[in-house]
Amino acid sequence: MTQFNRILLTGAGGGLGKILRQGLAPLCKTLRLSDRVDLGEAALNEEIVIADLDDMDAVMEMTKDVDAVAHFGGKSVEGKYKEILHSNIMGGYHVYEACRLNGVPRIVYASSNHAIGYYPRTQRIDDSVPHRPDTLYGVSKAFVEDLASLYYDKHGIETVSLRIGSSFPEPRDHRMLATWLSYDDLIQLVTCSLKAHHVGNHVVYGVSDNNEQFWDNASARLIGYVPKDSSESYREKIEKNVERPDRTDPSVICCGGMYVNYPHWDDKED
Ligand code: 15L
Numbered sequence: 001m002t003q004f005n006r007i008l009l010t011g012a013g014g015g016l017g018k019i020l021r022q023g024l025a026p027l028c029k030t031l032r033l034s035d036r037v038d039l040g041e042a043a044l045n046e047e048i049v050i051a052d053l054d055d056m057d058a059v060m061e062m063t064k065d066v067d068a069v070a071h072f073g074g075k076s077v078e079g080k081y082k083e084i085l086h087s088n089i090m091g092g093y094h095v096y097e098a099c100r101l102n103g104v105p106r107i108v109y110a111s112s113n114h115a116i117g118y119y120p121r122t123q124r125i126d127d128s129v130p131h132r133p134d135t136l137y138g139v140s141k142a143f144v145e146d147l148a149s150l151y152y153d154k155h156g157i158e159t160v161s162l163r164i165g166s167s168f169p170e171p172r173d174h175r176m177l178a179t180w181l182s183y184d185d186l187i188q189l190v191t192c193s194l195k196a197h198h199v200g201n202h203v204v205y206g207v208s209d210n211n212e213q214f215w216d217n218a219s220a221r222l223i224g225y226v227p228k229d230s231s232e233s234y235r236e237k238i239e240k241n242v243e244r245p246d247r248t249d250p251s252v253i254c255c256g257g258m259y260v261n262y263p264h265w266d267d268k269e270d
Contacts, residue, residue, distance in 0.1 A: 003195065004028035008066040010053065010073030010095065013037040016110065016167055016186060017072050021046075023187030024070065027194060034062050035073065053091030056098070063098040068194050071095050071144075072110040078135040080265045088140035096147045100155050108193040111145055111161040113179060113205070113215075114138035117256020121178075126216040127163075127203035134256035136265065145203065152201035160193035160223065163215075164206035171231045173242050175257045178212040182229035185209075189225050196223040214255050 004027055011017040012033035025031050025045060033039050034049040042048045051058035053073050063069065073095075074088040092109075099107060117134030119125050131142035141163075148159035165179030166172075167186050181189070185208045193199070204220035207213065209227040245252050254260045 004067040006030040006032055006047075006066045007194070008032045008034065008062055008069045010034050010062075010069065010071050011076075011110070012072070013039050014072060014076060016076075016164075019167075019183045019186060020070060020072065020190060023183075024190065024194075027191060028067070032062065032066060053094055054086040056094045059091075059094040059098040060101065063095070063102045063104055066102075066104055068106040068108070069095060069099060069104055070108045070110075070190055070194070074140070075137065076112075078137040078259060078262050078265055080268075081136055084136045084140050088137070089143055092140070092144035092147060096144075096151045096157070099157055100151060104157070106158045106160075106194065106199070107148065108190055109144060109148060109159055109161045111141045111163045111203070112138065113163050113165050114256050114259050115141040115145060115163060117254060117259050119255050120253055121214050121255055124214075124216050127205070127219040134254065134259040135262055138256070138259065149201050158199045159201050160196070160199050161201075161203045162189060162193065162206040163203065165214075167206065171234050171238060174238060174244060175252075177231045177235060177238060178207075178210055178214050179255075179257075180208055180210055180231040180234075181206045182208045182227075185227045185229050188227070189220065192220075192224045199223060 007028045012021050013035035032047040036052045039048050049062045074091045114134050115138050116132050117138050118132040133139045133142050145161045151157040165181050166176045167181040171180040205215040205217045208229040210231040250260045251258045
């Protein structure tokens with residue numbers, strides 16, 4: 001059922017953006033899509049804006065006359081400080097500030113488990129723990145979660161921050177048996193986040209109904225999310241094809257996996 005007049009999806013050309021381009025279409029009369037990469041032809045109910053999120057004027061334009069923003073734009077993995085700064089930190093700030101100036105009441109933010117990646121897997125954390133980022137990318141996710149807090153307390157803009165685990169067609173390794181979020185469950189989670197009546201500033205984990213879980217996700221149930229998929233059907237394939245990692249490695253001890261072992265990206269050769 002159509003509920004919104006216009007939703008803006010940033011990062012519509014990215015891995016998850018492409019899934020949500022299809023998945024969010026039934027929710028609104030017009031789906032406005034933005035990215036800095038080519039998005040192809042606009043379908044009948046689509047509007048396309050090619051722009052960079054570090055351009056405030058462009059973000060002001062794209063957030064005009066929208067009822068909600070699904071903010072999936074920016075860099076989705078670790079990178080050099082300047083890339084993270086422009087894409088995620090400045091980009092995130094521009095989205096919040098433009099929503100304030102244009103009166104947009106709700107944002108669904110694609111945060112990441114890397115905002116809390118240094119927590120050990122043995123500690124069952126919920127949405128209320130302090131940030132413990134494992135990378136500069138994780139820091140940028142924590143920063144935008146904090147912007148969400150400020151913009152709710154001070155300006156009344158509601159946010160659901162989704163600390164997405166690993167959203168791919170299927171889990172790829174042992175860690176993803178716990179962190180996997182299927183595409184159908186992703187669509188459901190974003191839909192619940194857009195439609196829930198009063199969310200304030202809310203943080204949830206983006207994971208499917210996996211047997212193995214690192215996080216207490218009661219806050220996701222509060223907005224009506226009932227995941228349908230489980231990584232369990234892929235366990236046998238992973239046990240057979242993927243080498244079991246060394247249990248004493250920090251990437252196995254911590255939720256963030258290999259991100260905790262990454263070097264500082266500015267030390268890397270181009
Ligand atoms: C993320 O935040 C990334 O966007 C994705 O590419 C995966 O690395 C995922 O985290 C993960 O932790 O598996």
